[in-house]
């Protein structure tokens with residue numbers, strides 16, 4: 655059987671797997687290379703893991719895709735920034751290294767772009783040719799599909815949805831700009847806003863509360879949680895409406911950890927959409943949850959490999 659290798663590089667661990675053309679994961683493993691260690695060590699650990707899976711599975715490994723937490727320059731293949739949790743990636747190309755080691759086509763891309771590729775191949779994006787996907791977690795990532803193709807842009811950095819401005823002059827962002835979506839609708843931002851609202855009313859704050867707990871409280875009707883979730887949803891709708899007006903999308907898809915916490919956030923986004931979307935462009939636009947969950951990162955990396963094989 656023919657399969658692609660997927661490598662989802664993360665700050666705490668790296669997931670690797672062998673994935674068939676239809677999206678079935680044939681084998682997978684979790685590796686824990688030192689994210690602060692040397693690039694060679696990281697690359698060698700991943701290669702050794704892939705070889706082991708490949709030996710055990712016994713099929714034909716045809717290409718390797720790598721989901722990179724940072725920015726990958728599409729021309730040089732080098733990670734040029736953003737991989738704060740795996741600093742050894744900077745200035746290096748895991749795709750070039752793996753391609754040479756395995757003598758196979760290999761490509762790396764930002765994990766938001768990978769997530770869009772996976773939803774297009776095997777998830778909520780199947781049969782939809784034009785969509786924007788955002789992943790809500792610690793930050794907000796994104797990927798864009800137009801006319802059935804995953805978009806990269808001039809250097810490969812397209813889809814930075816988290817840094818779309820939703821509030822001119824608003825909260826300062828890690829990127830240096832102000833008012834970015836990430837500061838209003840990431841998991842941490844929703845939790846911060848909720849706790850801030852509680853403090854202002856002299857209410858107690860649970861420092862260990864997970865962000866998903868805010869959405870659960872909102873779904874249960876707690877007013878301040880609902881306010882925090884509603885504000886985040888409005889910021890997301892601002893991005894989705896603007897993107898739809900600009901690109902005439904079929905769908906906007908929400909993935910990432912927080913998208914698994916019930917459908918409240920998506921319902922609130924849908925409610926706010928008419929304020930930001932031209933009626934004609936809203937007619938066929940759907941707001942959907944991502945379908946790929948726990949293995950989304952691994953499938954995203956593998957989808958990249960299959961994309962290379964199909965091109």
Ligand SMILES: [Zn+2]
Nearest residue numbers: 817827829834
């Ligand atoms: Zn920003």
